[in-house]
Amino acid sequence: MKRVIAVVLILSLFAMGTFAEGQKEGAGEKGGYRIALSNDYAGNSWRQTMIKDWETAAKIAIDKGIVKEAPVFTTNESSAAEQAAQIQNLILEGYDAIVLNAASPTALNGAVRQALDAGIVVVSFDNVITEERAWRLVTDFQYMGAAQVEFIADRMDSADILEIRGLAGTYVNDAIHEGAMEALKNYPKLKIIGEVYGNWTQSVAQREVAGILPSLSKVDAVITQGGDGYGAVKAFEAAGKKIPMVMMGNRYDEMTIWKEMKEDSGYETISISIAPGVATIAFWTAVEVLNGTDVPKEILLPPLTVTEESLDFHLENTEPGGVASIIYPQEWVQELIKNWKAGDPPPADPLPM
Missing domain, CATH: 3.40.50.2300 (Response regulator)
Structure with missing residues (x-):
């Protein structure tokens, strides 16, 4: 009997470890995933466009039943201490994934490890963290x-x-x-x-x-x-x-x-x-990890360059007060992951939505 209990315990611990850095078992089956954006700063037009792009992608995912909710949480004055506490609160609230624009590349690693140990997917972008167990979308x-x-x-x-x-x-x-x-x-x-x-x-x-x-x-x-x-x-x-x-x-x-x-x-x-819409790449990357897709821990992204030839196009597709951006769909992110694993360049940018 003791041996049976020991085997069950070992299998239980193995299962916990299996899902600790990938997906929570059954996540998304009860009304969709809960994904939070932890953002350290919103005091300029780039960050404001980033939040708007995130909310656009989140609405698409919610309408499709992929995600239940995807709120944005922003700290005051890019405070690493406040953001670390924010991440700890998100852990307690049981989010399936935390997407992170970090106040510091290193100061949040402790809180991020706590999230990963709790089985929460963590994807950082823009200002990325150094924690190697998290997923990192690194703009060049x-x-x-x-x-x-x-x-x-x-x-x-x-x-x-x-x-x-x-x-x-x-x-x-x-x-x-x-x-x-x-x-x-x-x-x-x-x-x-x-x-x-x-x-x-x-x-x-x-x-x-x-x-x-x-x-x-x-x-x-x-x-x-x-x-x-x-x-x-x-x-x-x-x-x-x-x-x-x-x-x-x-x-x-x-x-x-x-x-x-x-x-x-x-x-x-x-x-x-960097296009503010990189937040939507991070959003869909979190979804892919939760879905069980084999996503590399680090993907390098090119910045968006506006030349004299493309200036008029981007002006026409950028709102006054905003930033030239692209809202990346899930299919594009799936192709990005596939290309990166194959050693191929990123797919061509989709047209702005």
Whole structure:
């Protein structure tokens, strides 16, 4: 009898381990999955578009009966401590999956491990975490920084460059900066002559650029991280200085002012950023994991680049105050997972919804 009980106990423990990092047994069979978005910040147009895109995808999934609910929870001022407590509350509330835009790549790992140990699927995106047991959708942010340097290098033999960074302490800010610094090693005549933090927000970027401009004799180009290009242009305008080549970040106001300057004087730049709709990739990735799909723990995603040729298209498909984005359907994410496992490039972006 004792042996039978021991065998049953071992099998029970095995079953618990089997579902601890994949799916909960029977999840989704009683009215659909419960998936929460834990978001560390919503103070700019990118994050607001991200939340809107998430809600659009969630409604589609709810209407199809795939998901029961998919609420959004946002912390104040990108607080890692508050977000960790938020994750712990979501564990207690019994969510099937937590999708995470993290305040810190490392500070949330303890709370994330608690979620994983409880059998909850955790998918991080944008500002990703380092916990290896979680699923990570990693945008190639180093490419974002490097691409801006390459664009400048293709058009200038030498340049004094102002760098506008994002939100201090975040993975995204560090990765874009590292990509730019690595690319600059190939072009010794391209030099960073100043650095400010714009918090990915036009008003902060404008204030910070205005504050540093009096100390800079010449600026040929401005490297940005998204949401700061418009503010940079306005700061140069207000100071009565020539507007340098400012890299844009796919916001409606950035693309609009670029179009105006292009039509007026042939102004040249590019616009590059992660699409806020990457949240919908994370959403459907969580669904796929819950469905039992073999999803790689890490998938690399390309950023969305707006060129002079595609500028009009993206302006027409972006709401005023918003950001160029794409809402990715479940079928696209399924193809992405399949391609990644096969070593193939991501599928072509679907048209905006």
